[in-house]
Amino acid sequence: MGTTLSVSVAQVGDSTVIAAGDTDGSLQFYWQPIGSQQWNPEQVAGPGTTFEWPSVAQVGDSTVIAATGTDGSLLFYWQPIGSQQWNPEQVAGPGTIVEWPSVAQVGDSTVIAAQGPDNSLLFWWQPIGSQQWNPEQAAGPGTTFAGPSVAQVGDSTVIAALGPDNSLMFYWQPIGSQQWNPEQVAGPGTTATPPSVARVGNSTVIAAVSPDDTLLLYWQPIGSQQWNLEQVAGRGATSSLPSVAQVGNTTVIAAAGPGASLLFYWQPIGSLQWNPEQVAGPGTTASAPKVAQVGNSTVIVAQGPGDSLQQYWQPIGSQQWNQEQVTGTGPGAGFVVSEAQFDQMFPDRNPFYSYGGLVAAMAAYPAFATTGGQTVAQQEAAAFLANVSHETAGLVYVVEQDTANYPHYCDPGQPYGCPAGNAAYYGRGPLQLSWNFNYKAAGDALGIDLLDDPDLAATDPAVTWQTALWYWMTQNGPNTMTAHDAMVNGAGFGQTIRSINGTLECDGNNPGEMQDRVNLYTQFTQILGVAPGTNLTC
Numbered sequence: 001m002g003t004t005l006s007v008s009v010a011q012v013g014d015s016t017v018i019a020a021g022d023t024d025g026s027l028q029f030y031w032q033p034i035g036s037q038q039w040n041p042e043q044v045a046g047p048g049t050t051f052e053w054p055s056v057a058q059v060g061d062s063t064v065i066a067a068t069g070t071d072g073s074l075l076f077y078w079q080p081i082g083s084q085q086w087n088p089e090q091v092a093g094p095g096t097i098v099e100w101p102s103v104a105q106v107g108d109s110t111v112i113a114a115q116g117p118d119n120s121l122l123f124w125w126q127p128i129g130s131q132q133w134n135p136e137q138a139a140g141p142g143t144t145f146a147g148p149s150v151a152q153v154g155d156s157t158v159i160a161a162l163g164p165d166n167s168l169m170f171y172w173q174p175i176g177s178q179q180w181n182p183e184q185v186a187g188p189g190t191t192a193t194p195p196s197v198a199r200v201g202n203s204t205v206i207a208a209v210s211p212d213d214t215l216l217l218y219w220q221p222i223g224s225q226q227w228n229l230e231q232v233a234g235r236g237a238t239s240s241l242p243s244v245a246q247v248g249n250t251t252v253i254a255a256a257g258p259g260a261s262l263l264f265y266w267q268p269i270g271s272l273q274w275n276p277e278q279v280a281g282p283g284t285t286a287s288a289p290k291v292a293q294v295g296n297s298t299v300i301v302a303q304g305p306g307d308s309l310q311q312y313w314q315p316i317g318s319q320q321w322n323q324e325q326v327t328g329t330g331p332g333a334g335f336v337v338s339e340a341q342f343d344q345m346f347p348d349r350n351p352f353y354s355y356g357g358l359v360a361a362m363a364a365y366p367a368f369a370t371t372g373g374q375t376v377a378q379q380e381a382a383a384f385l386a387n388v389s390h391e392t393a394g395l396v397y398v399v400e401q402d403t404a405n406y407p408h409y410c411d412p413g414q415p416y417g418c419p420a421g422n423a424a425y426y427g428r429g430p431l432q433l434s435w436n437f438n439y440k441a442a443g444d445a446l447g448i449d450l451l452d453d454p455d456l457a458a459t460d461p462a463v464t465w466q467t468a469l470w471y472w473m474t475q476n477g478p479n480t481m482t483a484h485d486a487m488v489n490g491a492g493f494g495q496t497i498r499s500i501n502g503t504l505e506c507d508g509n510n511p512g513e514m515q516d517r518v519n520l521y522t523q524f525t526q527i528l529g530v531a532p533g534t535n536l537t538c
Helices: 339-345 357-362 373-390 403-409 436-447 461-474 483-490 491-502 511-528
Strands: 004-012 015-022 029-034 040-045 055-059 062-068 072-079 087-092 102-106 109-117 121-127 134-139 148-155 158-161 167-175 183-187 196-200 201-208 217-222 228-233 243-247 250-257 260-268 273-281 288-294 297-303 309-315 322-327
Touching: 004 288, 004 297, 015 055, 015 062, 029 062, 029 273, 029 322, 040 072, 040 183, 062 102, 062 109, 072 109, 087 121, 109 148, 121 158, 134 167, 148 167, 158 196, 158 201, 167 201, 183 217, 196 483, 201 243, 201 250, 217 250, 228 260, 228 297, 250 288, 260 297, 273 461, 322 357, 339 357, 339 373, 339 511, 357 461, 373 461, 373 483, 373 491, 373 511, 461 483, 483 491, 491 511
Parallel strands: 004 055, 055 102, 102 148, 148 196, 196 243, 243 288
Antiparallel strands: 004 015, 015 029, 029 040, 055 062, 062 072, 072 087, 102 109, 109 121, 121 134, 148 158, 158 167, 167 183, 196 201, 201 217, 217 228, 243 250, 250 260, 260 273, 288 297, 297 309, 309 322
Protein backbone atom coordinates (compact mmCIF):
# COMPACT_ATOMS: atom_id res chain seq x y z
CA MET A 1 0.00 0.00 0.00
CA GLY A 2 1.20 3.52 -0.80
CA THR A 3 0.45 6.82 0.91
CA THR A 4 -3.10 7.78 1.84
CA LEU A 5 -4.20 10.71 -0.34
CA SER A 6 -7.87 11.18 0.35
CA VAL A 7 -10.54 9.85 2.67
CA SER A 8 -14.29 9.62 3.20
CA VAL A 9 -16.10 8.58 6.40
CA ALA A 10 -19.64 7.44 7.24
CA GLN A 11 -21.66 5.33 9.64
CA VAL A 12 -22.78 2.06 8.11
CA GLY A 13 -24.86 -0.17 10.33
CA ASP A 14 -23.17 -0.23 13.72
CA SER A 15 -19.71 0.65 12.41
CA THR A 16 -17.54 3.59 11.45
CA VAL A 17 -16.29 3.06 7.90
CA ILE A 18 -13.55 4.83 5.98
CA ALA A 19 -12.72 4.67 2.28
CA ALA A 20 -9.24 5.85 1.32
CA GLY A 21 -7.41 6.36 -1.96
CA ASP A 22 -3.70 5.61 -2.14
CA THR A 23 -0.84 6.85 -4.31
CA ASP A 24 -0.42 3.31 -5.69
CA GLY A 25 -3.90 3.52 -7.19
CA SER A 26 -5.49 1.06 -4.78
CA LEU A 27 -8.76 1.58 -2.92
CA GLN A 28 -8.64 0.80 0.80
CA PHE A 29 -11.46 0.33 3.32
CA TYR A 30 -11.35 0.35 7.12
CA TRP A 31 -14.16 -0.44 9.54
CA GLN A 32 -14.53 -0.35 13.27
CA PRO A 33 -17.55 -1.39 15.38
CA ILE A 34 -18.92 1.55 17.37
CA GLY A 35 -17.35 1.47 20.84
CA SER A 36 -14.32 -0.49 19.66
CA GLN A 37 -10.82 0.83 18.99
CA GLN A 38 -9.94 -2.04 16.66
CA TRP A 39 -9.70 -1.11 12.99
CA ASN A 40 -10.21 -3.82 10.37
CA PRO A 41 -8.63 -3.21 6.95
CA GLU A 42 -9.87 -4.46 3.58
CA GLN A 43 -8.57 -3.81 0.07
CA VAL A 44 -11.51 -3.00 -2.17
CA ALA A 45 -9.49 -2.70 -5.39
CA GLY A 46 -5.82 -3.33 -6.06
CA PRO A 47 -3.01 -1.03 -7.21
CA GLY A 48 -3.52 0.84 -10.47
CA THR A 49 -7.33 0.75 -10.38
CA THR A 50 -8.52 4.03 -8.84
CA PHE A 51 -7.52 7.68 -8.73
CA GLU A 52 -7.95 9.11 -5.20
CA TRP A 53 -10.99 10.85 -3.62
CA PRO A 54 -13.43 7.98 -3.09
CA SER A 55 -16.85 8.61 -1.50
CA VAL A 56 -18.49 6.17 0.94
CA ALA A 57 -22.07 5.88 2.23
CA GLN A 58 -24.70 3.47 3.47
CA VAL A 59 -27.38 2.69 0.89
CA GLY A 60 -30.08 0.29 1.98
CA ASP A 61 -28.33 -2.61 3.71
CA SER A 62 -25.01 -2.13 1.95
CA THR A 63 -21.82 -0.13 2.14
CA VAL A 64 -21.21 1.61 -1.18
CA ILE A 65 -18.15 3.39 -2.55
CA ALA A 66 -17.85 5.53 -5.68
CA ALA A 67 -14.39 6.18 -7.11
CA THR A 68 -12.67 7.41 -10.25
CA GLY A 69 -10.82 4.80 -12.27
CA THR A 70 -7.30 5.59 -13.39
CA ASP A 71 -8.67 5.72 -16.94
CA GLY A 72 -11.35 8.28 -16.05
CA SER A 73 -14.11 5.72 -15.66
CA LEU A 74 -16.67 5.86 -12.85
CA LEU A 75 -16.38 2.83 -10.58
CA PHE A 76 -18.81 1.61 -7.93
CA TYR A 77 -18.24 -1.02 -5.23
CA TRP A 78 -20.84 -2.40 -2.86
CA GLN A 79 -20.80 -4.84 0.02
CA PRO A 80 -23.75 -6.11 2.08
CA ILE A 81 -23.44 -5.15 5.75
CA GLY A 82 -21.75 -8.02 7.58
CA SER A 83 -20.04 -9.32 4.44
CA GLN A 84 -16.43 -8.83 3.39
CA GLN A 85 -17.13 -9.48 -0.29
CA TRP A 86 -16.86 -6.42 -2.50
CA ASN A 87 -18.87 -6.34 -5.72
CA PRO A 88 -17.57 -4.04 -8.50
CA GLU A 89 -19.60 -2.24 -11.13
CA GLN A 90 -18.53 0.15 -13.88
CA VAL A 91 -21.05 2.99 -13.86
CA ALA A 92 -19.52 4.80 -16.83
CA GLY A 93 -16.62 3.98 -19.13
CA PRO A 94 -13.14 5.46 -19.65
CA GLY A 95 -12.84 9.22 -20.05
CA THR A 96 -16.24 9.90 -18.48
CA ILE A 97 -15.38 11.81 -15.29
CA VAL A 98 -12.68 13.95 -13.70
CA GLU A 99 -12.10 12.56 -10.17
CA TRP A 100 -14.09 13.45 -7.01
CA PRO A 101 -17.40 11.60 -7.42
CA SER A 102 -19.94 11.93 -4.57
CA VAL A 103 -22.35 9.12 -3.57
CA ALA A 104 -25.46 9.09 -1.38
CA GLN A 105 -28.82 7.42 -0.85
CA VAL A 106 -31.73 9.50 -2.08
CA GLY A 107 -35.16 7.96 -1.64
CA ASP A 108 -34.89 4.34 -2.75
CA SER A 109 -31.93 4.91 -5.04
CA THR A 110 -28.15 5.17 -5.02
CA VAL A 111 -27.09 8.45 -6.64
CA ILE A 112 -23.68 9.65 -7.83
CA ALA A 113 -22.64 13.12 -8.97
CA ALA A 114 -19.37 13.81 -10.78
CA GLN A 115 -17.62 16.36 -12.96
CA GLY A 116 -17.28 15.50 -16.66
CA PRO A 117 -14.10 16.15 -18.67
CA ASP A 118 -15.87 19.02 -20.47
CA ASN A 119 -16.71 20.55 -17.08
CA SER A 120 -20.29 19.37 -17.22
CA LEU A 121 -22.18 18.14 -14.15
CA LEU A 122 -23.08 14.47 -14.49
CA PHE A 123 -25.51 12.39 -12.45
CA TRP A 124 -26.32 8.69 -12.23
CA TRP A 125 -29.00 6.89 -10.26
CA GLN A 126 -29.78 3.25 -9.62
CA PRO A 127 -32.78 1.82 -7.74
CA ILE A 128 -31.69 -0.18 -4.69
CA GLY A 129 -31.45 -3.84 -5.69
CA SER A 130 -30.91 -3.02 -9.37
CA GLN A 131 -27.65 -3.04 -11.31
CA GLN A 132 -28.96 -0.67 -13.99
CA TRP A 133 -27.43 2.80 -13.88
CA ASN A 134 -29.38 5.69 -15.36
CA PRO A 135 -27.37 8.74 -16.52
CA GLU A 136 -28.46 12.38 -16.51
CA GLN A 137 -26.69 15.65 -17.26
CA ALA A 138 -27.51 18.01 -14.42
CA ALA A 139 -25.69 20.93 -16.09
CA GLY A 140 -23.96 21.27 -19.45
CA PRO A 141 -20.35 21.84 -20.49
CA GLY A 142 -18.48 24.68 -18.84
CA THR A 143 -20.62 24.72 -15.68
CA THR A 144 -18.67 22.67 -13.14
CA PHE A 145 -15.01 23.07 -12.26
CA ALA A 146 -14.38 20.77 -9.31
CA GLY A 147 -15.88 17.80 -7.52
CA PRO A 148 -19.58 18.20 -6.70
CA SER A 149 -21.26 17.18 -3.44
CA VAL A 150 -24.62 15.34 -3.44
CA ALA A 151 -27.20 14.72 -0.70
CA GLN A 152 -30.90 14.26 -0.01
CA VAL A 153 -32.62 17.29 1.47
CA GLY A 154 -36.34 16.94 2.09
CA ASP A 155 -37.90 15.31 -0.96
CA SER A 156 -35.17 16.40 -3.34
CA THR A 157 -31.75 15.43 -4.59
CA VAL A 158 -29.39 18.39 -4.19
CA ILE A 159 -25.92 19.04 -5.61
CA ALA A 160 -23.47 21.82 -4.75
CA ALA A 161 -20.57 22.50 -7.11
CA LEU A 162 -17.85 25.02 -7.95
CA GLY A 163 -19.15 26.94 -10.94
CA PRO A 164 -17.69 29.19 -13.65
CA ASP A 165 -15.36 31.98 -12.53
CA ASN A 166 -15.26 30.62 -8.96
CA SER A 167 -18.98 30.95 -8.41
CA LEU A 168 -20.98 28.61 -6.16
CA MET A 169 -23.77 26.66 -7.88
CA PHE A 170 -26.65 24.60 -6.52
CA TYR A 171 -28.88 22.16 -8.37
CA TRP A 172 -31.98 20.41 -7.08
CA GLN A 173 -34.40 17.85 -8.43
CA PRO A 174 -37.56 16.49 -6.78
CA ILE A 175 -37.33 12.75 -6.17
CA GLY A 176 -38.95 10.99 -9.13
CA SER A 177 -38.34 13.91 -11.48
CA GLN A 178 -35.62 14.26 -14.11
CA GLN A 179 -35.81 18.06 -14.17
CA TRP A 180 -32.82 19.82 -12.65
CA ASN A 181 -33.27 23.32 -11.27
CA PRO A 182 -30.16 25.54 -11.04
CA GLU A 183 -29.49 28.31 -8.54
CA GLN A 184 -26.45 30.53 -8.16
CA VAL A 185 -25.69 30.61 -4.46
CA ALA A 186 -22.77 33.06 -4.75
CA GLY A 187 -21.42 34.91 -7.76
CA PRO A 188 -18.05 34.93 -9.55
CA GLY A 189 -14.95 35.26 -7.41
CA THR A 190 -16.56 34.00 -4.20
CA THR A 191 -15.52 30.34 -3.99
CA ALA A 192 -12.07 28.78 -4.18
CA THR A 193 -12.59 25.08 -3.37
CA PRO A 194 -15.22 22.40 -3.98
CA PRO A 195 -18.13 22.89 -1.55
CA SER A 196 -19.78 20.41 0.82
CA VAL A 197 -23.58 20.10 1.10
CA ALA A 198 -25.81 18.50 3.74
CA ARG A 199 -29.21 18.69 5.34
CA VAL A 200 -29.18 20.25 8.81
CA GLY A 201 -32.50 20.54 10.59
CA ASN A 202 -34.96 21.94 8.07
CA SER A 203 -32.36 23.62 5.90
CA THR A 204 -29.90 22.91 3.14
CA VAL A 205 -26.40 24.00 4.19
CA ILE A 206 -23.28 24.45 2.06
CA ALA A 207 -19.78 25.00 3.41
CA ALA A 208 -17.26 26.66 1.11
CA VAL A 209 -13.95 28.53 1.19
CA SER A 210 -13.43 31.94 -0.43
CA PRO A 211 -10.30 32.96 -2.39
CA ASP A 212 -8.87 34.67 0.72
CA ASP A 213 -9.31 31.42 2.70
CA THR A 214 -12.35 32.60 4.65
CA LEU A 215 -14.64 29.75 5.73
CA LEU A 216 -18.24 30.43 4.73
CA LEU A 217 -21.61 28.77 5.29
CA TYR A 218 -24.66 29.25 3.09
CA TRP A 219 -28.06 28.01 4.24
CA GLN A 220 -31.55 27.91 2.82
CA PRO A 221 -34.75 26.71 4.50
CA ILE A 222 -36.29 23.75 2.68
CA GLY A 223 -38.80 25.07 0.15
CA SER A 224 -37.14 28.49 -0.06
CA GLN A 225 -34.87 29.84 -2.79
CA GLN A 226 -33.32 32.48 -0.54
CA TRP A 227 -29.71 31.79 0.44
CA ASN A 228 -28.31 33.21 3.68
CA LEU A 229 -24.58 33.74 4.23
CA GLU A 230 -22.53 33.39 7.42
CA GLN A 231 -18.79 33.78 7.99
CA VAL A 232 -17.65 30.83 10.06
CA ALA A 233 -13.98 31.84 10.32
CA GLY A 234 -12.09 34.83 8.96
CA ARG A 235 -9.45 35.41 6.35
CA GLY A 236 -6.66 32.83 6.31
CA ALA A 237 -8.66 30.31 8.35
CA THR A 238 -8.42 27.45 5.88
CA SER A 239 -7.42 26.62 2.33
CA SER A 240 -8.71 23.04 2.29
CA LEU A 241 -12.00 21.58 1.18
CA PRO A 242 -14.40 21.90 4.13
CA SER A 243 -16.73 19.09 5.22
CA VAL A 244 -20.16 19.82 6.74
CA ALA A 245 -22.68 17.60 8.53
CA GLN A 246 -25.40 17.56 11.15
CA VAL A 247 -24.35 16.01 14.45
CA GLY A 248 -27.03 15.90 17.12
CA ASN A 249 -28.70 19.30 17.11
CA THR A 250 -25.65 21.04 15.71
CA THR A 251 -24.13 22.04 12.39
CA VAL A 252 -20.47 20.99 12.30
CA ILE A 253 -17.64 21.77 9.90
CA ALA A 254 -14.15 20.27 9.72
CA ALA A 255 -11.32 21.89 7.76
CA ALA A 256 -7.54 21.95 7.61
CA GLY A 257 -6.21 25.13 9.20
CA PRO A 258 -2.98 27.14 9.13
CA GLY A 259 0.20 25.12 9.40
CA ALA A 260 -1.61 21.85 8.56
CA SER A 261 -3.64 21.96 11.77
CA LEU A 262 -7.11 20.42 12.08
CA LEU A 263 -9.96 22.80 12.91
CA PHE A 264 -13.57 22.19 13.91
CA TYR A 265 -16.49 24.57 14.10
CA TRP A 266 -19.93 23.93 15.57
CA GLN A 267 -23.16 25.87 15.82
CA PRO A 268 -26.42 24.87 17.51
CA ILE A 269 -29.28 24.70 15.00
CA GLY A 270 -31.08 28.03 15.03
CA SER A 271 -28.06 29.92 16.36
CA LEU A 272 -25.77 32.26 14.42
CA GLN A 273 -22.86 31.77 16.84
CA TRP A 274 -19.98 29.63 15.60
CA ASN A 275 -17.73 27.96 18.16
CA PRO A 276 -14.18 27.06 17.06
CA GLU A 277 -12.03 24.21 18.34
CA GLN A 278 -8.54 23.10 17.33
CA VAL A 279 -8.72 19.32 17.09
CA ALA A 280 -5.04 18.82 16.30
CA GLY A 281 -2.18 21.29 16.06
CA PRO A 282 0.23 22.28 13.28
CA GLY A 283 1.81 19.50 11.27
CA THR A 284 -0.97 16.99 11.94
CA THR A 285 -3.24 17.21 8.89
CA ALA A 286 -2.05 16.60 5.34
CA SER A 287 -5.35 16.42 3.46
CA ALA A 288 -8.89 17.76 3.53
CA PRO A 289 -10.69 16.13 6.50
CA LYS A 290 -14.16 14.57 6.44
CA VAL A 291 -16.71 14.78 9.27
CA ALA A 292 -19.76 12.67 10.15
CA GLN A 293 -21.94 11.59 13.05
CA VAL A 294 -21.29 8.01 14.10
CA GLY A 295 -23.37 6.74 16.98
CA ASN A 296 -23.34 9.44 19.63
CA SER A 297 -20.07 10.99 18.53
CA THR A 298 -18.64 13.40 16.01
CA VAL A 299 -15.87 11.73 14.00
CA ILE A 300 -13.29 13.34 11.74
CA VAL A 301 -10.84 11.48 9.52
CA ALA A 302 -7.85 12.95 7.69
CA GLN A 303 -4.47 12.05 6.33
CA GLY A 304 -1.88 12.65 9.01
CA PRO A 305 1.89 13.08 8.83
CA GLY A 306 3.77 10.61 6.71
CA ASP A 307 1.45 7.96 5.35
CA SER A 308 -0.78 7.79 8.42
CA LEU A 309 -4.58 7.87 8.48
CA GLN A 310 -5.97 9.54 11.59
CA GLN A 311 -9.39 9.50 13.23
CA TYR A 312 -10.52 11.99 15.86
CA TRP A 313 -13.75 11.52 17.79
CA GLN A 314 -15.68 13.45 20.39
CA PRO A 315 -18.84 12.41 22.26
CA ILE A 316 -21.76 14.73 21.51
CA GLY A 317 -21.82 17.45 24.16
CA SER A 318 -18.13 17.07 24.97
CA GLN A 319 -15.21 19.24 23.88
CA GLN A 320 -12.66 16.50 24.49
CA TRP A 321 -11.17 15.10 21.28
CA ASN A 322 -9.77 11.58 21.21
CA GLN A 323 -7.33 10.42 18.55
CA GLU A 324 -6.79 7.04 16.93
CA GLN A 325 -4.32 6.14 14.21
CA VAL A 326 -6.17 3.97 11.72
CA THR A 327 -3.13 2.99 9.71
CA GLY A 328 0.31 4.17 8.66
CA THR A 329 3.73 4.89 10.07
CA GLY A 330 3.60 8.63 10.65
CA PRO A 331 4.37 10.23 14.01
CA GLY A 332 2.35 8.60 16.76
CA ALA A 333 2.50 5.17 15.12
CA GLY A 334 4.18 2.80 17.52
CA PHE A 335 4.71 5.42 20.24
CA VAL A 336 6.96 3.75 22.79
CA VAL A 337 4.43 4.42 25.55
CA SER A 338 1.12 2.63 25.11
CA GLU A 339 -2.13 4.15 26.34
CA ALA A 340 -2.29 1.48 29.07
CA GLN A 341 1.23 2.40 30.26
CA PHE A 342 0.32 6.09 30.16
CA ASP A 343 -2.70 5.39 32.35
CA GLN A 344 -0.50 3.35 34.73
CA MET A 345 1.91 6.29 35.05
CA PHE A 346 -0.90 8.76 35.70
CA PRO A 347 -3.73 6.95 37.50
CA ASP A 348 -5.22 10.18 38.91
CA ARG A 349 -4.63 12.45 35.92
CA ASN A 350 -6.97 15.23 34.89
CA PRO A 351 -8.93 13.99 31.82
CA PHE A 352 -7.80 17.15 30.02
CA TYR A 353 -4.34 15.59 29.71
CA SER A 354 -5.32 12.94 27.17
CA TYR A 355 -3.12 10.31 25.59
CA GLY A 356 -4.64 11.23 22.23
CA GLY A 357 -3.69 14.86 22.76
CA LEU A 358 -0.07 13.85 23.39
CA VAL A 359 0.09 11.63 20.32
CA ALA A 360 -1.46 14.38 18.19
CA ALA A 361 1.06 16.91 19.51
CA MET A 362 3.98 14.61 18.67
CA ALA A 363 3.31 15.21 14.97
CA ALA A 364 4.78 18.71 15.39
CA TYR A 365 8.07 17.21 16.70
CA PRO A 366 8.63 13.87 14.94
CA ALA A 367 12.09 13.40 16.49
CA PHE A 368 10.58 13.13 19.96
CA ALA A 369 10.89 9.58 21.37
CA THR A 370 11.92 8.24 17.95
CA THR A 371 15.64 9.07 17.92
CA GLY A 372 18.58 6.78 18.73
CA GLY A 373 16.88 3.38 18.75
CA GLN A 374 14.25 1.77 20.95
CA THR A 375 16.10 2.06 24.27
CA VAL A 376 16.91 5.76 23.87
CA ALA A 377 13.38 6.46 22.62
CA GLN A 378 11.89 4.79 25.70
CA GLN A 379 14.30 6.61 28.01
CA GLU A 380 13.41 9.97 26.44
CA ALA A 381 9.68 9.30 26.74
CA ALA A 382 10.12 8.31 30.40
CA ALA A 383 12.27 11.40 31.06
CA PHE A 384 9.74 13.75 29.48
CA LEU A 385 6.80 12.21 31.33
CA ALA A 386 8.70 12.16 34.65
CA ASN A 387 9.38 15.88 34.44
CA VAL A 388 5.79 16.46 33.37
CA SER A 389 4.54 14.43 36.34
CA HIS A 390 6.68 16.45 38.75
CA GLU A 391 5.49 19.77 37.33
CA THR A 392 1.78 18.87 37.50
CA ALA A 393 1.56 16.53 40.51
CA GLY A 394 0.88 13.56 38.27
CA LEU A 395 -0.93 15.43 35.45
CA VAL A 396 -3.49 16.70 37.95
CA TYR A 397 -2.91 20.46 37.70
CA VAL A 398 -3.41 22.29 34.41
CA VAL A 399 -2.48 25.76 35.69
CA GLU A 400 -0.01 27.03 38.28
CA GLN A 401 -1.54 26.77 41.75
CA ASP A 402 0.20 29.72 43.45
CA THR A 403 -1.80 32.65 42.11
CA ALA A 404 0.45 35.09 43.95
CA ASN A 405 3.07 34.40 41.28
CA TYR A 406 0.81 35.30 38.36
CA PRO A 407 1.84 38.99 38.05
CA HIS A 408 5.54 38.07 38.04
CA TYR A 409 5.65 36.52 34.56
CA CYS A 410 5.34 39.65 32.42
CA ASP A 411 8.62 41.03 31.11
CA PRO A 412 7.68 44.61 30.12
CA GLY A 413 10.98 45.01 28.34
CA GLN A 414 9.81 42.84 25.46
CA PRO A 415 8.71 44.92 22.45
CA TYR A 416 5.38 43.09 22.21
CA GLY A 417 4.62 43.56 25.92
CA CYS A 418 1.88 41.57 27.64
CA PRO A 419 -1.27 42.11 25.54
CA ALA A 420 -3.31 39.53 27.47
CA GLY A 421 -2.61 41.30 30.77
CA ASN A 422 0.33 41.48 33.16
CA ALA A 423 -0.94 38.49 35.17
CA ALA A 424 -1.84 36.30 32.15
CA TYR A 425 1.40 34.40 31.56
CA TYR A 426 1.49 32.06 34.55
CA GLY A 427 2.33 28.37 34.29
CA ARG A 428 0.07 26.25 32.13
CA GLY A 429 0.24 22.74 30.75
CA PRO A 430 2.47 19.70 31.28
CA LEU A 431 5.70 21.71 31.73
CA GLN A 432 3.92 24.79 33.13
CA LEU A 433 4.83 27.18 30.31
CA SER A 434 5.29 30.67 31.79
CA TRP A 435 6.52 34.20 30.92
CA ASN A 436 5.27 36.32 28.04
CA PHE A 437 8.41 35.71 25.97
CA ASN A 438 7.93 31.93 26.18
CA TYR A 439 4.29 32.20 25.14
CA LYS A 440 5.38 34.41 22.22
CA ALA A 441 8.16 32.06 21.11
CA ALA A 442 6.07 28.89 21.51
CA GLY A 443 3.15 30.43 19.64
CA ASP A 444 5.39 31.56 16.79
CA ALA A 445 6.91 28.09 16.51
CA LEU A 446 3.56 26.33 16.58
CA GLY A 447 1.62 28.78 14.41
CA ILE A 448 -0.74 29.68 17.29
CA ASP A 449 -1.28 33.13 18.83
CA LEU A 450 -0.43 32.23 22.42
CA LEU A 451 0.72 35.76 23.25
CA ASP A 452 -2.80 37.15 22.81
CA ASP A 453 -4.59 33.97 23.89
CA PRO A 454 -2.40 32.17 26.45
CA ASP A 455 -5.41 30.21 27.75
CA LEU A 456 -5.16 27.95 24.68
CA ALA A 457 -2.33 26.22 26.54
CA ALA A 458 -4.83 25.26 29.25
CA THR A 459 -7.95 24.59 27.18
CA ASP A 460 -6.82 22.70 24.06
CA PRO A 461 -5.48 19.16 24.73
CA ALA A 462 -3.22 19.13 21.68
CA VAL A 463 -1.89 22.66 22.19
CA THR A 464 -1.09 22.02 25.85
CA TRP A 465 1.11 19.04 24.90
CA GLN A 466 2.64 20.98 22.01
CA THR A 467 3.85 23.71 24.35
CA ALA A 468 5.58 21.12 26.51
CA LEU A 469 7.18 19.41 23.51
CA TRP A 470 8.23 22.80 22.12
CA TYR A 471 10.19 23.52 25.28
CA TRP A 472 11.56 19.98 25.55
CA MET A 473 12.74 19.84 21.94
CA THR A 474 13.94 23.39 21.29
CA GLN A 475 14.79 25.29 24.48
CA ASN A 476 18.02 25.07 26.46
CA GLY A 477 16.55 26.92 29.42
CA PRO A 478 19.28 27.47 32.03
CA ASN A 479 21.35 24.66 30.45
CA THR A 480 23.65 24.47 27.43
CA MET A 481 21.48 21.84 25.74
CA THR A 482 17.84 20.96 25.25
CA ALA A 483 16.27 18.19 27.31
CA HIS A 484 15.84 16.21 24.10
CA ASP A 485 19.54 16.49 23.30
CA ALA A 486 20.43 15.52 26.85
CA MET A 487 18.64 12.19 26.42
CA VAL A 488 19.58 11.31 22.84
CA ASN A 489 23.25 12.37 23.19
CA GLY A 490 23.88 10.44 26.41
CA ALA A 491 24.18 13.32 28.87
CA GLY A 492 21.58 11.61 31.06
CA PHE A 493 18.35 12.40 32.86
CA GLY A 494 20.02 14.82 35.28
CA GLN A 495 20.65 17.27 32.46
CA THR A 496 16.95 17.39 31.59
CA ILE A 497 16.37 18.75 35.11
CA ARG A 498 19.01 21.41 34.50
CA SER A 499 17.34 22.37 31.18
CA ILE A 500 14.04 22.89 32.98
CA ASN A 501 14.99 24.42 36.33
CA GLY A 502 18.77 24.93 36.35
CA THR A 503 20.32 25.82 39.67
CA LEU A 504 16.93 26.09 41.36
CA GLU A 505 17.21 22.32 41.85
CA CYS A 506 20.68 21.36 40.63
CA ASP A 507 24.08 21.78 42.31
CA GLY A 508 22.65 20.84 45.71
CA ASN A 509 20.21 23.76 45.89
CA ASN A 510 17.04 21.68 46.25
CA PRO A 511 17.91 17.99 46.43
CA GLY A 512 14.40 16.95 47.45
CA GLU A 513 12.76 18.34 44.33
CA MET A 514 15.52 16.93 42.14
CA GLN A 515 15.21 13.49 43.73
CA ASP A 516 11.45 13.45 43.16
CA ARG A 517 12.08 13.82 39.44
CA VAL A 518 14.67 11.04 39.54
CA ASN A 519 12.30 8.73 41.42
CA LEU A 520 9.55 9.32 38.87
CA TYR A 521 11.97 8.67 36.01
CA THR A 522 13.13 5.35 37.42
CA GLN A 523 9.52 4.37 38.10
CA PHE A 524 8.50 5.16 34.52
CA THR A 525 11.47 3.33 33.00
CA GLN A 526 10.42 0.27 35.01
CA ILE A 527 6.92 0.51 33.56
CA LEU A 528 8.44 0.66 30.06
CA GLY A 529 10.87 -2.16 30.81
CA VAL A 530 14.02 -0.20 29.98
CA ALA A 531 17.17 0.58 32.00
CA PRO A 532 17.32 4.21 33.23
CA GLY A 533 20.94 4.73 32.16
CA THR A 534 23.51 6.80 34.04
CA ASN A 535 23.92 10.43 35.19
CA LEU A 536 20.48 10.64 36.74
CA THR A 537 21.14 13.62 39.02
CA CYS A 538 22.41 17.16 38.57
